[in-house]
Amino acid sequence: MMLGRGTLGTAAERFEVIFDAIGEAIFLHDDSGRIVEINDAAARMYGLAEDELDRVDIGQLSAGVPPYTQADAIALVAAARAGHPQDFEWHARRRNGELFWVRVRLSAMSIGGRTYLLAVVDDIGERKRFQEAVDANMRDLVALNTKLENAHVQLLQSEKMASIGQLAAGVAHEINNPVGYVYSNLGSLENYLRDFLAMLDAYEKAEPAMDAEARAAVQALRRELDIDYLRQDVATLLSETREGVNRVRKIVQDLKDFSHAGSGEEWRWADLHAGLESTLNIVANELKYKTTVVREYGELPQIYCLPSQINQVFMNLLVNAAHAIETRGVVTVRTGTAGREVWVEVEDTGCGIPPDHLKRIFDPFFTTKPVGKGTGLGLAVSYSIVEKHRGRIEVRSEVGKGTAFRVWLPIEAPAETGSAA
Ligand SMILES: Nc1ncnc2c1ncn2[C@@H]1O[C@H](COP(=O)(O)OP(=O)(O)OP(=O)(O)O)[C@@H](O)[C@H]1O
Ligand SMILES: [Mg+2]
Structure with a gap:
């Protein structure tokens, strides 16, 4: 508002002084981008010399600077011209080519019957840098938070394992005793039975020497009791019982392993490739009909562990990999080193694991296999063994494509685990 009072010079002079004292850069330009007026702040901000104003148009200072395009600039100008003032952030270019961030308020105004555009520009480089620093901090925080969440999940998992472990140890201990005497009594029973049968044979041989009445009574009883059938069946019953007891013993052993009840094995330096080879031999029967085993071994140092x-x-x-393959497939065994750790990976081209099962596969007794084929202890035991070694197991799986389990182990497990076999 020009009041034009007394001694302050002409309105034009006063305007000039105020215009140049304003901290924001101000441009007045026409439709074609030709600059009509700028203030000192604009010249400073953009590095413009007074004598080049004739040669520079607004487009050279702003249009088409990534990430914006010429079309973006045209759209903003058109909107402002149509009577909608625009307020936006923009990437601008100084005369020396340097890019910097600005906030622009763009509006149209009519002077002497012509329409001009007035751009009021703030340098927001500082704020942007601050914003970027805040964003970067935020990203770090989010990453840290994810790490924390993972650690928390792992902690929960190992706590769960620890309490299940105690339970398992208790159950194993309770079952161990009766199973022990059932097993050893079974051995005695077999021996006694053999003796009884030998005795029976002897009686049979002696039958012709009996008097007729006694012989008839013995033969009638033999038919009635179906002794010939019993004699056959008793052997089958005993061998099935032995198999059943063996299975229970195996489960108890697994439970004991799972619950860290030590095998008494010593920690020592071992070559994992040798271990893999002997294990592959042991499970050859499971693997050979359905799978091709591919070895992709890297260099491995010996590691300090409980080898068996x-x-x-x-x-x-x-064995899980073999079970996952229905008709034919490939089991790839890979090894490698990374820093102070080694890894061993077993990948199969089998059925894969659905995502909702993935959370549960390490739980004791979680199995999708029919009774007799799986007890669901394999991975639970493996988990606790690897944990005892201060390692970890990673799983990748895709249903219908296959699964890879990767076991990470420190080359030398921290000392305090060294004695707790
Ligand atoms: N390589 C694999 N591919 C597909 N599913 C798998 C694989 N490994 C494990 N699983 C799934 O995880 C379950 C648990 O495995 P885990 O080895 O603990 O028990 P199991 O094999 O069923 O029985 P056990 O090992 O005690 O004989 C399996 O029943 C199966 O559903
Ligand atoms: Mg298994």
């Missing part, structure tokens, strides 16, 4: 327990982990993974 580590082999048990390999065995579980290999």
